Amino acid sequence: MSHRDAPLSPTGRERLARCVVEDGWSLRRAADRFGVSVTTAQRWVRRYREHGKDGMVDRSCRPHRSPGRLDLRTERRILGLRVSRRWGPERIAYRLRLNPSTVHNVLRRYQAPPLAWTDPATGARLRAKPKARRYEHDAPGELVHVDVKKLGRIPDGGGHRVHGRAKGTRIKGTTKPGMACVHNAVDDHSRLAYSEVLPDEKKETTAAFWRRANAYFTSCGVTVKRVLTDNGSAYRSKVFAEALGEVVHKRTRPYRPQTNGKVERFNRTLEQEWAYARPYASEAERVAALSEFLHTYNHHRGHTALKGHSPASRVPNLCGENS
Structure with a gap:
């Protein structure tokens, strides 16, 4: 398609070329008549002589060779x-x-x-979704997101990912292995994460987890000022409030999990790169692999929101401690 300022359409180019080739006009006379330069008139005349009417259409601007293109x-x-x-x-x-x-x-x-x-499970194309409003606090510790991710425990000997869906569900008889609760705490500014696999999400368990998570952030030089959780009963308990101490507690709006989006996104990363990244022979084997995943996530894994840097790069006390 010709650009909007082009003086000649494909039909006009053909008329110009016919004036020169068939009627014997000079290039300068044809150029003046159609309001183009002599060089332009010469180009269309040449194409008409070589290709006829088919040569009057626009050609692709793509180069014949691209040496810098990826292999x-x-x-x-x-x-x-x-x-x-x-x-x-x-x-x-x-x-x-x-x-x-x-x-x-x-x-x-x-x-x-x-x-x-696209749909996360099937990859099928969906309608475009509006982008969510993004925010980020200015320093580590200004806000820490806390949440619990439930995972089905792996029976000894492996589940359906090792033995197949039909056999994996019956390998240990009718006894179900139950659910494991992965408690997560993610710093808003740096995305530094701390996780533990615990048997439940009771108020005592949740409070004890926060004390250990807070101790971890303190050891990294991060002073936590605020914590953001959902409205679960454990987070609304007095036991959890006592564990927070002077830390300000904020809760998400009901039925709005995207408010706690950074830890929700970490939950998905946890699933893809640790929980279901490979077949495990037992729940103990998967739990043992959590510490390695957290070290890789915090110190080596490039984070897209951090322009390819690791969370540790945003925590001054952890910079350089990547061994």
Whole structure:
């Protein structure tokens, strides 16, 4: 399609070329008649002689050669990470050591829909969702998000991810392994995380977890000023209020889990990169792998909201302690 300031349409180009080729006009006379330069008139006349009427349409501006374009193998790695890990351009770029805009261009060229437009479980395309309003506190400790993620325990010998769905549900008879509660605390500014797998979410258990989480943040040089939780009974108890001490307690609006979105997003990362990242032979094996995941998450894993840096990079006392 011609740009809006183009003096000639494909039909006008053909008329100009016919005046020169068939009627014997000079290039300058034809250029003056149609209001273009002699060079432009010469180009359309040449194309008319070579290709006839078909040569009057616009050609692609794409170069014949692109020496700086990514090789096909790297493009396939980008698409593979997009499909298998459901990562965005920034996360893929940090993994492959590329510029995020380069990864974005590859995904757009292959018409990969934005993650917000796809269903997390099936990958099916959905309608575009409006972007949520993002916020971030200025310093570590100004706000810590706390939440509980429930996971089904793995029976000894492995569950359905090891033995298959039919056999895995019957491998230990009719006894169900029950649920495990993963208590999480995530700093709003740095995304520094502390987690424990505990048997329940009672008020005493929740209060004890917060005391240990607060001690962890203190050991990292972070003084917690406020805590944000949902409206669960354990968080509304006096026992939890006593555990908080002078820390200000804020609660989310009812039925609005996105208010506590940073820890909710961490829960999803916890599922994808630890809880269900690989088949475990027992619940004890999965629990033992939690500390390694937390170390990787806090010190080595690039966070998209932190422009590829790790949470530890935003905590002064942890900078450089990546061993």
